[in-house]
Amino acid sequence: MADDGARMATTHQRHTRARLGAQTAQPLRRRGSLLAELYRSAVGKKYAMAISGLVLMVYVLLHLAGNLKLYAGAESMNAYAAWLRVMGEPVLPEGGALWAVRVILIVAVIVHIAAAAQLTAMNRADFASRTMRWSGVIVGLFIVYHLADLTFGWLNPNPDFAHGSTAYGNVVASFSNPVVAGLYIVANLALGLHLYHGAWSLFQSMGWSNPAVKPWRRGFAIAFAVVVAAGNISFPIAVLTGAVA
Amino acid sequence: MDLTLRIWRQDGPESPGGFVTYQVTGVSADASFLEMLDLLNEQLTEAGDEPVVFESDCREGICGTCGLMVDGKPHGPWEAAAVCQLHMRAYADGDMITVEPWRADAFPVIRDLVVDRSPFDRIIEAGGYISVPTGAAPDANAIPVAKETADEAFEGAVCIGCGACVAACPNGAAQLFTAAKIAHLNLLPQGQPERDARTADMVDTMEQFFGSCTNHAECQAACPKNISIDLIAMMNRDYARAKLRRRGGGAMT
Known part of the structure; x- marks a missing residue:
């Protein structure tokens, strides 16, 4: 107890000294270094995860919305794919807007993974729902395959693969293989789980807990995850069952 | 039996x-x-x-x-x-x-069944108090506090610091404890002058000892006082604000 008392006294003196000096002695810092200081903490890294995750959530929803053109037929889908390359013209050069989006996505993915890795290292033991880790890894590996398949065309079985004009044929050719279709289905189930925990965590990490938002958080997370996962899974199923050919 | x-x-x-x-x-x-x-x-x-x-x-x-x-x-x-x-x-x-x-x-x-919970004391020392001039106790109603605000602050103030939240957490994080202590003071008018410094210093001290939150909400389920993880969201918001608004180091440490 005596020991405790002595420590309290010194702590209190330290506080008093610091309070007297702090307001005048500290130099003004630039906002950049304040952000860096915020990022140094685990709470700050969670902000980085939440904001990059939000960017990716918006993208994944737009991606789904665009892909629904698959149900409008080959012409509609291919025209949409071609438009992605010229959107923003004439203000932007061809492919300009597309590349801007790609750069934003690449940065978001890097931030998301880097923050996750650093949090894991900080926590030593068990960062994240185990679910988040394996679902994140599955989604990450899937994206690599997905890009090689439908963006770059390296692994796409469509003999007529061409950038920006044969999207419909590329998708149908790819999903006609049951193994590939199964891979897409499994990956999107993992994405659904990842989005469910992620969309809910977003509110918590960003500190959005005001009474207007509170009752909607869980429902929003479930709805978002189900819409994205079910929408994406419907494409390989539609191709496999011959609804889209 | x-x-x-x-x-x-x-x-x-x-x-x-x-x-x-x-x-x-x-x-x-x-x-x-x-x-x-x-x-x-x-x-x-x-x-x-x-x-x-x-x-x-x-x-x-x-x-x-x-x-x-x-x-x-x-x-x-x-x-x-x-x-x-x-x-x-x-x-x-x-x-x-x-x-x-x-x-x-x-x-x-x-x-046996006794653990050393003194890291909680380090968090409180970092800012879990308000600085007031000593002297005669002020009148109870000198600073008006809205009923809703008092109720909300009380939801944090009921924390008894038992450590169940840490024991329940898969990361051994002390987020619920720290958030409750911060919310208790940050919601009341008496806590406003040191709000930023308190939040930054208590969270930074917490992170020196404990793991970090992954939104499992196990702490909320274990809490004998039913403290809500909404207070953690509030702490996160206050922490970002404190870090981005402050000009330099902690006023409280």
Whole structure:
């Protein structure tokens, strides 16, 4: 107890000294270094995860919305794919807007993974729902395959693969293989789980807990995850069952 | 009723521990869980054995001194109750109960069921107070506080600092404890002048000792005071604001 008392006294003196000096002695810092200081903490890294995750959530929803053109037929889908390359013209050069989006996505993915890795290292033991880790890894590996398949065309079985004009044929050719279709289905189930925990965590990490938002958080997370996962899974199923050919 | 107890015995922080099985006889259904342990210790003492070391003080759920893992659940099976408020009518004759100390990196076992929770003290020292000039107590109504605000602050103030949140967390994080202590002061007018410094310093101190939050909400489920993880969201928001608004280091450390 005596020991405790002595420590309290010194702590209190330290506080008093610091309070007297702090307001005048500290130099003004630039906002950049304040952000860096915020990022140094685990709470700050969670902000980085939440904001990059939000960017990716918006993208994944737009991606789904665009892909629904698959149900409008080959012409509609291919025209949409071609438009992605010229959107923003004439203000932007061809492919300009597309590349801007790609750069934003690449940065978001890097931030998301880097923050996750650093949090894991900080926590030593068990960062994240185990679910988040394996679902994140599955989604990450899937994206690599997905890009090689439908963006770059390296692994796409469509003999007529061409950038920006044969999207419909590329998708149908790819999903006609049951193994590939199964891979897409499994990956999107993992994405659904990842989005469910992620969309809910977003509110918590960003500190959005005001009474207007509170009752909607869980429902929003479930709805978002189900819409994205079910929408994406419907494409390989539609191709496999011959609804889209 | 007669019960079989599997209790964690450990001589000190460095010595290895293990479960030891005991029989306790003649337990009343009206006894509290801690009274049952008292009875066990009487029976152990009579038999010439070392009694089991555990902590308790108020035994009415307001001091936060007691805290045991009972069958893997912090404070046992009852919701919103500290282990001292758990009564033996929750059990039946012949039951086996496993009793462990809190398991967390930041809380080393001192002996048997007692852990060192002093990292909580470090967090409080970092900013869990308001600085006021000493002297005569101010009038109770000198600073008006809205009823809603008082209620919200009270939701944080009910934290008894038992450590169940840390023990329940898969990351051994102290987010719920720290958030409750911060919310209690940050919501009241008296807490405003030091709001930014308090939040930044308490969170930074917390992160020195504990893991970080991954939104499992296990802490909320374990809390004997039913404190909501909404307070953690509030702490996150206050922390970002504090870090981005402050010009330099902590005013409180």
